[in-house]
Amino acid sequence: MGREGHRFAGWIQIIALLCLCCASAAQLSFSVSEEVDKGTVVGNLAKDLQVNVHELEKRDLRIVSGNSKKYFDVDLNTGVLYVCDRIDREELCPNTAKCSLNIEAILSHPMQLHRIEVQITDINDNAPSFREKEKTLNISESSSAGERYLLPVAKDADTGSNSVKSYKLSPNEYFSLDVQSGGQHIESAELVLQKSLDREKKSIINLVLIALDGGKPARSGTLKITVHVMDVNDNTPIFGEPLYKAQVTENAPFQTSILTVSATDLDEGINSEIVYSFIERGDFNPNALFSLNPETGEITVEGNVDYEENTAYDIRIQARDKGTPSRSAHGKLLVEVIDVNDNTPEIIITSLMSPVKEDAEIGTVVALVTVTDKDGGNNGLTSATILGVLPFKLKLNYKNYYSLTVDGPLDRETVSQYNVTIIATDGGSPSLSSTSLIPVHISDVNDNAPxxxxxxxxxxxxxxxxxxxxxxxxxxxxxxxxxxxxxxxxxxxxxxxxxxxxxxxxxxxxxxxxxxxxxxxxxxxxxxxxxxxxxxxxxxxxxxxxxxxxxxxDENDNNPTILAPYSEHGSINSENIPYSAEAGYFVAKIRAVDADSGYNALLSYHLSEPKGNNLFRIGTSTGEIRTKRRMSDNDLKTHPLVVLVSDSGEPSLSATVSIEVVVVESTADIQTQFRHVPIKEDNFSDLNLYLLIAIVSVSVIFLLSLISLIAVKCHRTDSFSRYSAPMITTHPDGSWSYSKSTQQYDVCFSSDTLKSDVVVFPAPFPPVDGELISINEGDTFTRTQTLPNKEKPKAPNADWRYSASLRAGGVMQSSVHMEESAVMQGAQGVLVQNWPTASSAADAEGGEVSPPMGAGVDSNSWHFRYGPGGPGAPPQHLKPGEVPPEAFIIPGSPAIISIRQNQGGEDDKSDFITFGKKEEAKKKKKKKKEKKDKKDKGKDDGDE
Incomplete structure (x- = not known):
């Protein structure tokens, strides 16, 4: 196959490709006349799109136009496309034979786009008109028949059959009209001289040229022609070529030469001199763009030549001689404009969805984009893309029509607005481009919790x-x-x-x-x-x-609370201390609690200063009241103290408690006035319960063991020995009385008892030559030895102290066990001496008892001292159950002594026995003493 065969095959492929593109880009076509009334139906979109009329509203059928004005709309109830604005074809498509409007019909759910072309048909709404209202022709009388004179062309804004179709000349005898047509258009109308003119007969001839269009009914326009019959110039100029052609580049610089026209005249002299000029035809004036040298015929650029306005210019040039009358001829010039890429692409945005929901699906149409370029050829071919990486893409729909669609997930909380920049580029060399910014707002969806x-x-x-x-x-x-x-x-x-x-x-x-x-x-x-x-x-x-x-x-809203034993409101608590108390002697301990917490519950104890000497102090944090110094004779016997308990809150709250401290002469006075006040345990925790159970268990085991040991010891003794002892009575004046009436006691000794186990002294101490009465095994009370002076007991120390265990009601455990509350009871109204109370304090001078380390039941190293009292100390009255403090017991061996009181052979009688001075009273004075004793006894009963 030769070169011609290859070329033919290439044309076949191009034609097939064009047909395929046209098939893929099929569109709907409608036609409507201009100037129709609003509401005129153009076509039925529902039928053409094959969509049910009831689904139009659901699918949101919309008409989008790329023009600034919207000429068409759709009725969703009927599906018809109708005219919604006045259409003027001459305004939309000036100087064009074909006029059409391109619109898009958009259906949603699913999204469909249909291109619609509406042809605007012309109506005869414009009459032909001449640029000039009057035309003057100078025709020589020597003009021969058949000469032609070019007449102005009428302009009609309508096209097709409604444009200028024919010309008529008013009836006259000299001229006829010759109309030359080029296809469907009339190119020119010429006046033809029918017969020779005679200036002497008629120098001016008035004609009327009528232009008629093809409308029904036809419209017309007139031009008045005045013919001046001139005298002889019988040769007209003749152009060298019937048609001149030239090319000019758009935007060519001024004075750029295009070409030079030339005409000749066979006449001589002034009748052969030619002047060149442009002939204005219609609404185009060649002088606006070009310049013609009247002498030389050179044509140059005089204005802005724009390819986008006109791609070519059809110009008529006149050559007129200077004869009288002058003759003229006209020539044709076709100037073709060469395009230059001087126009950037134009981007037109039609927004469809704004804002876009952030949960919009991929492929959702956001906007329609149209790209146009006024240049021609490759300079007018365009392409468009999105600048940058965005969740959108530009999809080509048809030729230069694009759709901006969603191409990724959207999140308003991350980006609430996208500025989509579209860049359009043409195919020129060099290429030109333009950009357009589309702000796409993202609407919110409830996808975030507070x-x-x-x-x-x-x-x-x-x-x-x-x-x-x-x-x-x-x-x-x-x-x-x-x-x-x-x-x-x-x-x-x-x-x-x-x-x-x-x-x-x-x-x-x-x-x-x-x-x-x-x-x-x-x-x-x-x-x-x-x-x-x-x-x-x-x-x-x-x-x-x-x-x-x-x-x-916490707020400081609770006062401190005083705990027992000083918690009774309105009462004054009394505490006794001995006169012999040293500095630092413990008097009492104040305990208080505060229901608040932190610093509001941090308590401090303060002692209000008493009147007189400052004798006591209190621990600020412990609440212990102690003596500051030893007491003197100048100190008061009773000291009222007020203890202030304050918390650390702001403001501080406080509570007070009153304590009356009484100074007593001896520790025995303290013991007799001692009262046991149980301490209330506010918070009895499980741990305290376990400790209490453990202590009780150990105590029970110890008590059982002790009872078992006593039972074993007593079982080993042969029998209880019953002893009788004479009754010795002391009197207030210091005298003694001895009675033969005896009191019997059951005493249990161990088998290894060898000497006296009980020694009883009177108060305050036995005389130098006093005899001791001891109980020996196998007999009754007998005198033993007299205490020497060197063994004379010391005077009792007034600083007698009793232990805390006794203050709490505890019982001192020792090797001595006394039945019936471990005391000897006296009869009612009988003066007796008080027994001392044992203390665990190791004071050699204080009338205390102190067991050695490791002392137990079998220990014989106990030391006893009698308590306060002295020479001339008055006897004290005892109540049942009280212990005489001035009697004491010295166990001489590790024996367990059990004493039962018996008088007259009867048990459970309140009686007492006193052991005192030596028996100085004689029997002869016995009766006298008994009388005096009875007398004193009566007085004591009255006092008591």
Whole structure:
């Protein structure tokens, strides 16, 4: 196959490709006349698009036009396309034979785009018109028949059959009209001279040229022609070529030469001199763009030549001689404009969806984009792309029509607006480009729940705070907008479960203010917990929770409370101390508690300064009251003390307790006035219970062991020996009486008892030559030896102290066991001497008893001293159960002594036995002494 065969095959492929493109880009075509009334039906879109009329509204059928004005719209109820604005074809498509409007019909769900071309048909609404109202022709009388004179062309804005179709000349005898047509258009009308003119007969001939269009009815325009009959110039100029052609580049510089025309005249002289000029035809004036040298015929560029306005210019040139009358001829010039890439692409945006929902699916159409370029050829071919990486893409629909669609996920909270930049580039060399910015707003979807700044909120509230006050404000932020970001607050269940949260606090659903509904008491409730839920107003609503811990802050609203034994209100507590108390002697311990906490419960003890000498001090933190110094004779016997217990709160609260400290002469006075006050245990914990059980168990085991040991010891003795002892009585004047009436005692000794086990001295101490009465095995009371002077007992020390165990009601455990409360009871109204109370303090001078380390039941190293009292000390009256302090027992061996009182052979009688001075009274004075004793006894009964 030769070159011609290859070329033919290439043309076949190009034609097939064009047909394929036209088939893929099929469009609907309609036609409508211009100037039709609004509402005129153009066509039925529902039928042509094959869409049910009832689905048009659901699928949101819309008409989009690329023009600034919207000429067509669609009726969704009927599906017809109708005219919605006045259409003027001459305004839309000036100087063009074909006029059409391109619109798009868009269907949603699914998205479909249909291109519609509406042909605008012309109506005869414009009459032909001449640029000039009057034309003057100078025709020589020598003109021969058949000469032609070019007449102006009428202009009609209509096209096709409505344009200028014919010319008529008013009836006359000299001229006829010759119309030359080029296809469907009339190119020129010429006046033809029919016969020779005679200036002497008629010098001016008036003609009327009528232009008629092809409309029905036809419209017409007239031109008045005045013919001046001139005298002889019988040769007309002749152009060298019937048609001149030239090319000029658009935007060519001024004075650029295009070409030079030339005409000749056969006449001579002035009748052969030619002047060149442009002939104006219609609405185009060649002088606006080009310049013609009248002498030389050179044509140059005089204005802005624009390819986009006209691709070519059809110019008529006149050559007129200078004869009288002058003759002229006209020639044709066709100037072709060469395109230059001087126009950037134009981007037209038609927005369809703004804003776009952030949950829009991929492929959703955002906008329609049309790109145009006024240049021709490759300079007018365009392409468009999106600048940058964005979740959008530009999809080519048809030729230079594009759709901007969603191409990725959208998130308004991340980016609320995209500025999509579209760049369009033409195919020129060099190419030109333009950009257009499309702001795409993203609308919100409720896809974010309200969020609190932290998962747990701690609120500190002072106790006793005012009811109804705002204690805290919770805030939750929602990155959504409008209703999706409108947050409301509510309360959820709290902790502890037994606290009804709605009755304790409330929350403002709009502001998040948490309001207290009651006053808090730290001593009853230290903290509680609840949850706050924040819910937005979206559909569906989203929510989140935050845990709120309300911690009650303590206020100093509780006074210190004095604990037992000094907790009785309105009473004065009394404490006794011996006169011989040293500095630092323990008087009492004040205990207090405060229901508050922290510094509000940190207590300090202060002692109000008593009148007189400052004798006592108190531990600021311990509450122990002790003496500061030894007492002197100038000190008062009774010291009223006021103890102030203060907490560390602001302001500080306090409580007071009054204690009266009484100074007594001897420790025996302290013992007799001692009273046991149980200490109330406020908080009895499980640990205390376990300790108490352990102590009781050990004590029971020890007691059982002790009883078992006593039983074994007593079982080994042969029998109880019954002893009788004479009764010795002391009198107030210091005398003694001896009675033969005896009191019998059951004494249990161990088998190895070898000497006296009991020695009894009178108060305050036996005389130098006093005899001791001892109990020996196998006989009754007998005199033993006299105490020498060197063994004379010392005077009792007044500083007698009793142990804390005795203050608490404890029992001293030793190797001596006394039945019936371990005391010897005296008869009613009988003067007796008090027994001393044993103490664990190791004081050699204080009348105390101190066991050696490791002393037990078998220990014989106990030391006893009698207590206070002295020469001339008055006898004391004893109550049943009290122990005479001036009697004492010295166990001489590790024997366990059990003494039973028997008088007259009868048990359980209150009687007493005293052991005193030596028996100085003689029998001869016995009766006298007994009388005196009875007399004194009567007096004592009266005093008692």
């Amino acid at each position: 969020l609190f700044s932290e998962p747990v909120i701690n609120i500190y509230v002072k106790e006793n705070s005012a009811v109804g006050g705002t204690i805290f404000t919770v805030t939750a932020a929602d990155p959504d907008t409008k209703e999706n970001a409108k947050v409301t607050y509510s309360l959820l269940d709290g902790f502890p479960k037994d606290i009804p949260i709605p009755s304790v606090v409330n929350i403002n659903s709009e502001t998040g203010d948490i309001i207290s509904l009651q006053s808090f008491n730290f001593e009853e409730l230290k903290m509680f917990q609840f949850k706050v839920q924040a819910t937005d107003s979206g559909v569906p609503p989203l929510s989140s929770n935050v845990t709120v811990n309300v911690l009650i802050l």
